[in-house]
Amino acid sequence: MSDTRDPANKHDDDMPHYDGPAGGWGSLKGIAKILGTEKPSPGMFETLQRQNKTGGHMCTSCAWAKPAKPHPFEFCENGAKATLWELTSKRCTPQFFSTHSVSELRRWKDYDLEIEGRLTHPMRYDPETDHYVPASWDEAFRAIGAHLKKLDPKSVIFYASGRASLETSYLYALFARVYGHNNLPDSSNMCHETTSVALTKVIGAPVGTCTLDDFEHCDAIFFFGQNTGSNSPRFLHPLQAAVKRGCRIVTFNPLKEKGLEEFVDPQNPVQMLSGKATEISYQYHQVKAGGDIAAILGMCKFILECDAARRRNTGSGVIDEDFIAEHTHGFDEFKAKCETTDWDEIEANCGLSRTALMDAARVYMDAEKVIGIYGMGLTQHVHGFENIGLLTNFLLLRGNIGRPGAGMSPVRGHSNVQGQRTVGIAEKTKLVPLDTIAAQFGFEPPREDGMNTVEACEGILDGSVKAFVSLGGNFVRAIPEREKMEHAWQEMELTVQIATKLNRSHLINGKSAWLLPCLARSERDMQATGAQQVTMEDTFSHVYASLGKRPPASDELMSELAIVAGLAKETVAANPKLKWDAWTGDYALVRDLIAETYHDEFYDMNERMNEAGGFYRGNSARERIWKTASGRAEFTTPAMLSATGVEDREGRFRLITLRSNDQFNTTIYGYSDRFRGIEGTRHVVLINPGEMAQAGLRAGQRVSLIGDADDGADRRVSGLTVTPYETPDGCLGGYFPELNPLVPLWYHDERSKTPASKGVPVRIEAD
Known part of the structure; x- marks a missing residue:
């Protein structure tokens, strides 16, 4: 592996570092530590054995694919931790809340709150005693519904964390619109919203174009700002396989991340016993934070220089001229930008040398099929749009979108964050078939856009947002301006938190506050028609069924779907087409609704959801159908070389x-x-x-x-x-x-x- 670190910055004995590979014995020790801490229920081994397999339950951690031919143990260190965290034997009961005031619990660390275990009973915050006190589900639903009916719906936020099933998400979005708003921010607003905005603009599809099979055929992979070893460790298996068959991986990331350096497969006895790791990255470039625009433009500049030289010398070039002519728009402007941008300017903005960028570009030019991978290192910048636009340009130069073994592949985080958007969790009305929904359910949905995460925070700060309902997550802890937000949060009239474990957001309460405990995905969900399956969508647009089998942590727990339906029944007007009880009793009826609303992607959903490897929703850009303004894939031309949006200065x-x-x-x-x-x-x-x-x-x-x-x-x-x-x-x-x-x-x-x-x-x- 080559890298472009400054030798003066390489670690010495005084610098913290990890000498082992990703995976290996370290992974097993990490899982064992959680086993000792959580002391999960006896069925944990059977649960882990079923995890991410057909007929099993789908991991609540990352959104990585569930392969049709799984490993014997199809889970990673983080996925196992997430499941053991859910299956803990510890319980956070009403007795705990009677012992500890909310003010006291606010001083606890995040870890100490969640380590108390699973929430067991619905709770109401009592401001006079500063304690949570137990309540019945009927009391909670009636009180919350009555409060919501008093408020202007447009002053209420319905947030979703990214883990709720497609069925729950669909009903949650329906509930919001029947109630009267499109204020449906979700965790995508905090991480990958830039992806949906940018990819829609440049290729006409809001999500990545790759499927898991593409990693079996690619010749090179270019990584930008995604820490696979920590955030999606199961990805290391296809990466290792790709490297072993000759694929070259080039990584651009400010920090060296172990998972992109070397990996030992914990499921391979030979590797475990020998300790011999697979080197993952062929090249590793520590790009300056915000320097990806300059780095990618530098590679494109060199590719175009090589193309011109080869055409002069041999008559054939490097770039795919036929693809560019037939399928793209804006190439000439981008080419001119590359030609007129100085190398000195490129090097200064990305922190990498011209030689390093040329070496990376040569890997790209030598590869027939290339995949572009990225994470929040590209999306979470002031000019994140331009980051993704430049990576798209890079792939378009040689026709690397819309054919097997190549494409754009953002790696999503939370297990169903992509799927929630697919079935209606969206504040932008253009993303939702409102006319279809109106005809299905006999009401007129609101037509104005709702608030995203930043706008919801602004509304809380200025007092225009009066209530916040949270379907999972830890919103107050995850957002910017936390101290200012925590103060303003307590001025809201109503806050409702649906959760499995206690976190800090549950302790920053509105004037009326409720904590509603729900089932975990690994637990048995029994309703009127028997055990229920749910579905979710992975980062590759595949949809899977999930069936939990573990006994619930408490007899008082309700499923997320049942909680959403219970709130809706007490809030919105009766309508014979809104069958909240029937939908709660049989989730298959909800899937029929999803198939009706989104027929092209979810037809025969109940029949297809248990297919090995999931069923594919499809992607127009993968078929080279460009649903853009021009009808072609768009080259973008950046007006800047730094994505940070602020100037460097001394001491900054x-x-x-x-x-x-x-x-x-x-x-x-x-x-x-x-x-x-x-x-x-x-x-x-x-x-x-x-x-x-x-x-x-x-x-x-x-x-x-x-x-x-x-x-x-x-x-x-x-x-x-x-x-x-x-x-x-x-x-x-x-x-x-x-x-x-x-x-x-x-x-x-x-x-x-x-x-x-x-x-x-x-x-x-x-x-």
Whole structure:
């Protein structure tokens, strides 16, 4: 593997690091640690054996594919942790809430809250005693419904976290529109909304074009800003297989991530016993945070230079001229931008040398079929749209969209976040077939767009949002401007949280607040017609059935779908076409509704959902049908080379917020970031030794990060430990969600309003 690190920044014995590979014995030890902490129910082994397999339950962690021919154990370290976290033997009962006030619990750490175990009873917040007190389901539904009926529906937010099933999501969106609003933000607004906005504009499809089979045929994979080892570890299996058959992987990421360096397959006895790892990345380029536009443009510039030279010398070039002529629009303008942009400008903005970019471009030119992979390292920037536009340009140059073994492949996070959008969780009315829904259910849905995450936060701050219903998630912990938001949150009239475990969002309450516990996906969901299956969609647009078999953590738990239907019954007017009880009793009826509303993609849903490997919704761009304004795939021409949207200046750093391999989104499983060699704490700031010396800092020193946005607001996080690490010059690393208070609410992608959490302007002050 070649890399482009500054030798002065390579780790030494004083720098935290992990000498082992991703996977291997370390993965098994990580799972064993959760086993010891959670002491899950005896059926956990049978549950893990069924996980991500036909007839089993689908993982609640990431949205990676469930293959038609699964491994004997089709789960990764994070997926096992998520399941064991759900199957814990610990219970968070009414007795716990009678012992601890909400004010006290606010001082607890995220990990300590969730480690209390599964919620067991519906609870109502009593402001006079500052405690949650038990309530019946009937009481909860009646009180919440009565409160919602008093409010202007447009002042109410229905948020969805990304884990709820397609069936629940469909009814949740229907409930919102019958009630009278399109305020349906979800976790996609915080991470991959840039994807749906950008890909719709440039290729006419809002999601990636690849399927899992493409990884068996690609010749090269280009990675941008996606930490596979921590966020989607099962992806390491097809990556390893691709490398072994000769595929070359080129990675662009500010930090070295172990999963993209080397991997030992825990299911391969020979590899486990020998310890011999597979080297994953052929090249690894530590691009400056926000420097991907410049890096990709530099590769394109060199490709076009090589194309011109080869045509002069041989008569045939590098790029696919026929594809560009037939299928694309805007190429000449982009080509001119590449030709007129200086190499010095490119190098300064991406932090990589011209030689490094040329080496990467040669891998691309030598490959017939190329896949582009990316994550939030591209989407969470002020100019995230341009990041994705440039990666699309890169693939279009050689016709690498719309054929087997090639394409665009964003890797989604939460298990059904893509699927929720597919069945109606969307604040943008153009994404939803409102006329069809109106005819199906005999009501007139609202036609104006609702609020996304940023707009919902703005509404909470200015007082125009009066109520917030949360279908899972930890919204208050995940958003920017957390301290300001927590204060404003408590001025809302009503907050409702549907959840499996306690988290901080449940402790920042409106004047009336309810905590409604739900079944986990691995648990048996018994309704009037028997055990129910649910469905979800993966990152490759495949839909799978999931059947839980474990006994519920409490007899008082209800399914997410039953809770949504119960709230709707008490809130919206009676309508013979709104059969909330029947739908709760038989989820197959809901799938029939989905198939009716979205017929082209979900026809015969009940018959197809148990197909091995899931059924494919299809993707127009994969068929080279471009549903864009021009009817062709669009080359975009960036007006900038940095995605951060702020200028560099003395003392200003670009902060990259990170997840550890001991967390999933806001869920903290422990304090071991094994792959980075950081143990026992999450309050660190990662900085390279050269920058440390220049700033007069020493390892272990306590510092504060201060927001350096040009708006005059005081944003700071104190008590962080200076930790030497391999970061690009001018860049710092630190953990999400602890550093969210440093992210301004207005600092987001210009097109999608996705918070720009991968290049936050900050400075360092000694504590």
